[in-house]
Amino acid sequence: MRNRKLLWLFLLPGLLLYLAIFMYPTVTGLFYSFTNWDGVSPSYHLVGLDNYKDTLTSIVFRKALFNNVKFMIAVVLAQTAVSLGLALLLVKNHRIHVVLRALFFFPAVLSSVSVGLIWSFVYDPSLGLINAALDRLGADAWMQNWTGSTHIALYAIAFVQVWAHAGQMMIVFIAGLQTIPEELNEAARIDGAGRWQIFRRITWPLLAPSATIVVAYTTIQSFKAFDLIFTMTDGGPNYATEILTTYIYHTAFASYAFGPASAGSVIFLIVLSVLTALQFRLLRGNRIAYS
């Protein structure tokens, strides 16, 4: 009984912080989503579900949602594949592997605003490094208007997102790989299994918990992306990279429409929660254990 009281006592500061920093804004945001508040005026009126109706029928919101889904799929597929590949290559604890791991992890410690600004220069069509390198290599047919093309701008940013976070996810996969007993691989090799078979039958199934974390985390992270897109394209050109977070930001702080922006945030939260729950449900079924 005493322990339980003490437990609550120690939980209290954290709980208060959580209530103040997360729950209070969430609840007030929910409230404002039913108002016409502009974010500045002292007064506002309740407008019922109008903001939700307007948001769901908004052309820009729909474009943003569609872009969000495209961005998320591209990032989840690429980031999972790249981080798994890196983890398989660098799982051993040789000195060179440790150094390479640190190098690949390095972008994760940079602020995403800096990453966005740096890559804006790298992608610049006339002064940027990529086009300059392609030109010098004689591959000028590959030169692109990376962030200025409505067809590829979103994927160019998705590449940067993967570049920035694949190292982090690599660490999760390495941790998962290091829990797989070497005896299992050895036994499989003795039985004549090749590398691909070992990966398919042993490594991948046993990595399922790590994969679940990586996929779920990457989904949330890519769905919530903001800084990179904001600094690199601000949703352009012609809404080609507008996603829900930039839509909400523009609605709240450029259009001074906090009510509709709050409605957008609530819809965003619902979509993200459903997506995450679905993923956990789908990926949980893949787990197996060898004994």
Place this chain on the structure above:
Amino acid sequence: MKQIKFRAALLILSVLIVSVLSACGSSNANKSNTASAGSDAGNKPSGDPVTISFIHWRGEDVEALNGIIQKFEAANPGINVEMQTMPSEQYQSTAQAKLADASVGDVFTSFPGAQFGALAKAGVFADLSGESFLSNYNPALIEAGKQDGKQLAVPYQLVYNDPIYNVKLFEKYGLTTPKDWDGFLALCEKLKSEGIIPIAFAGADIGPGQLMNSMVMNNEPSTDIFTKVEAGEAKLTDPFWVKTLSQFKELNDKGYLQKDALGTKDAAAGALFIQEKAAILASGSFQLAQNKKQNPNLEQQLLAPITVAADQAKYEGIHTTTFMLAVNSKSKHPKEAKKFIAFLSGKDIAGEYANATGQNVTVKDVQYTTPELQVATAWASKKTLFQPRFTITNADNQKAVTNSIQAVLSGKSPEDAAKEAQAIVDQHLTK
């Protein structure tokens, strides 16, 4: 024993919570004491210093303004000015909330257009009508700070949002500023044939929002065409905007904008001009001083494309008045705040600000010391239109308009791009 320990822990926690809360309370109390002392400025005993907060988004002006603030404080003992700047994006998002609760910004600045409208609606502006310092300004240039006959803010900076051209390059190729659209196209063709990029265009950020103004000014020579669009009385699918988009497309298709203009940001487009690879920079007079700083050999002038026949051209260029100085209606020190604006409005101080920052001002009879600032002086006598983009008060509509330019540069037909933009405007009409 255990009971005692638990009670002791509870007591310590309570003390901690009470301490934290009382610290907050005392901090608020101090603030309110200061505030009440200041609010009663007229009755307070002499020697009690008053601190006013001045917030704005121009970090690049801090050095110049620090010098001016020092002079103000010396001339007004007992008034201190605490200046705080934040990047313009952050200013849009953070400052408005702070202004609403008057936690900062006894004196603050506002953009014209959507932000001015929102802050006015929220009652954040103190009425400056009738203040004697207003007579220092060119009356036509502070109109943007008026609403319902009240002078709510005073635009301090004067900008000509017209493309900048490289005078020496023009002279080298025997080019003069064209008077009509055909002449403008011929000029671009000549530059292109000489291996010079005719127009450096920052299509990724500021370019569409700047060049659209002079491109549309004679296609629809009206001060309120976008007001009508937002009211549903005109449409972006009307000939004036479709023609403007077609002309943007023509410039792009003929290669008069640099390659991949939509991927080019402000700094990169500026670099093409500064390095003299491009003859025209689709920007505005606000960029003149910066260009000169980076290439002292540059000789620059302004040139607005005339998109119609010479005899149909009503306007010669575009102007904007911005960096609008205002007093917070909830300020505890309104007298001191107005004193500070009055000080900034003085001819000599405004001149000091202009010459140190490279920005023209709306104050009358200011002496400009650099050729770049004198460029704008010459434009004061021309027939210019207030920036049409800033007459669009809804930011979504503003974005729809500039995005339709990006759409045609991406390959969409002007008609389709206009239709898409109008669809977004229509959604706001029904709200």
